[in-house]
Amino acid sequence: METTYDNSSLKLKKEFPEAEDFLPLNGTDYVELYVANAKQAAHFYQAAFGFQPLAYSGLETGVKDRSSYVLVQDKIRIVLTSPLTKGGPINEHIDKHGDGIKNVALWVDDAAKSYEETTKRGAESTFAPKTIEDENGKAVLSAIRTYGETNHIFVERSAYDGPFLPGYTTWNPEYKPASVGLKYIDHMVGNVGWNEMNKWVEFYAKVMGFAQLISFDDKDISTDYTALMSKVMTNGNGRIKFPINEPAEGKKKSQIEEYIDFYNGAGVQHVALATDNIIETVTQMTERGVEFLRVPDVYYADVLDRVGKIDEDLEPLKKLGILIDRDDEGYLLQIFTKPVGDRPTLFFEIIQRKGATSFGKGNFKALFEAIEREQESRGTL
Numbered sequence: 180m181e182t183t184y185d186n187s188s189l190k191l192k193k194e195f196p197e198a199e200d201f202l203p204l205n206g207t208d209y210v211e212l213y214v215a216n217a218k219q220a221a222h223f224y225q226a227a228f229g230f231q232p233l234a235y236s237g238l239e240t241g242v243k244d245r246s247s248y249v250l251v252q253d254k255i256r257i258v259l260t261s262p263l264t265k266g267g268p269i270n271e272h273i274d275k276h277g278d279g280i281k282n283v284a285l286w287v288d289d290a291a292k293s294y295e296e297t298t299k300r301g302a303e304s305t306f307a308p309k310t311i312e313d314e315n316g317k318a319v320l321s322a323i324r325t326y327g328e329t330n331h332i333f334v335e336r337s338a339y340d341g342p343f344l345p346g347y348t349t350w351n352p353e354y355k356p357a358s359v360g361l362k363y364i365d366h367m368v369g370n371v372g373w374n375e376m377n378k379w380v381e382f383y384a385k386v387m388g389f390a391q392l393i394s395f396d397d398k399d400i401s402t403d404y405t406a407l408m409s410k411v412m413t414n415g416n417g418r419i420k421f422p423i424n425e426p427a428e429g430k431k432k433s434q435i436e437e438y439i440d441f442y443n444g445a446g447v448q449h450v451a452l453a454t455d456n457i458i459e460t461v462t463q464m465t466e467r468g469v470e471f472l473r474v475p476d477v478y479y480a481d482v483l484d485r486v487g488k489i490d491e492d493l494e495p496l497k498k499l500g501i502l503i504d505r506d507d508e509g510y511l512l513q514i515f516t517k518p519v520g521d522r523p524t525l526f527f528e529i530i531q532r533k534g535a536t537s538f539g540k541g542n543f544k545a546l547f548e549a550i551e552r553e554q555e556s557r558g559t560l
């Protein structure tokens with residue numbers, strides 16, 4: 180099978196024939212967050228992350244119980260949804276989890292078949308296939324549950340030509356800060372509870388037809404104090420990569436446990452967003468108020484001994500706190516935001532791949548020590 184995806188920035192080198200890939204998935208369609216104040220969250224993702232306004236639904240479009248703002252940056256679409264009334268399922272979700280990712284929507288050619296194939300293999304249904312339409316055409320949606328209270332929505336949109344999905348109107352406010360150069364979702368990581376990683380790895384393998392790419396155990400990912408384990412699942416064309424983390428026994432509380440405590444269960448821990456120019460992207464985001472995790476300057480004293488020659492000057496990377504790692508196929512540059520809300524749960528990674536297809540294993544220790552310092556200040560280590 181040949182890669183036919185036309186996104187040159189993606190540069191997919193690998194395919195994963197061991198993935199059954201019976202759906203198949205074309206890519207991530209959108210990520211929907213349930214948040215307490217979607218209007219203000221939209222301003223944050225516009226101003227700080229450079230997302231562009233795309234579509235809206237709410238009272239003005241005849242929706243009575245929620246408002247949703249859709250933002251876009253190149254191939255990344257996020258939806259921010261807040262309840263308009265009391266006591267409903269969105270309110271309950273926010274009460275329990277805080278702001279967080281509720282739906283990871285996947286773009287498919289046939290949402291009914293995707294639903295049938297996954298539920299047949301044991302997926303729990305969120306909702307059966309339904310056709311929604313407006314004057315711009317129709318789309319078919321179906322959904323299954325994944326870890327925690329998170330869903331995968333299958334989106335079939337070939338017969339739809341509107342701004343986002345039926346029911347949404349174009350959202351075109353005056354305020355449009357420039358993009359920061361984010362291109363596509365590189366991977367999306369789930370945190371699950373003690374001894375649950377293999378259950379969800381099996382879910383992605385059996386129910387979704389994914390293959391396992393890499394496994395990290397607590398020897399790879401541990402500091403003097405905290406530990407975690409991780410396995411990375413990919414679909415057949417490599418466009419969807421879902422690492423799954425579980426806590427491991429350490430001397431102190433790991434960041435995964437802290438997440439599970441504050442999120443009250445499993446959920447999406449971070450979304451990695453790719454850029455072609457991480458120095459420019461992170462400079463912009465820093466100026467716009469995004470806070471990033473910092474490693475000590477000493478990290479940069481010997482990093483080039485570890486990773487070898489890179490195209491970039493070290494100085495701007497050091498100034499911004501960007502981390503570097505190398506694998507057999509090349510190197511990568513990455514940096515992690517602090518949690519984007521008040522609860523220490525969801526955060527973002529910014530990543531630029533220069534050939535490397537891995538996830539920055541060489542940075543885990545420095546990074547987790549930086550996270551431990553943050554946990555210490557929160558009293559949750």
Ligand SMILES: [Fe+2]
Nearest residue numbers: 368451528538
């Ligand atoms: Fe990551």
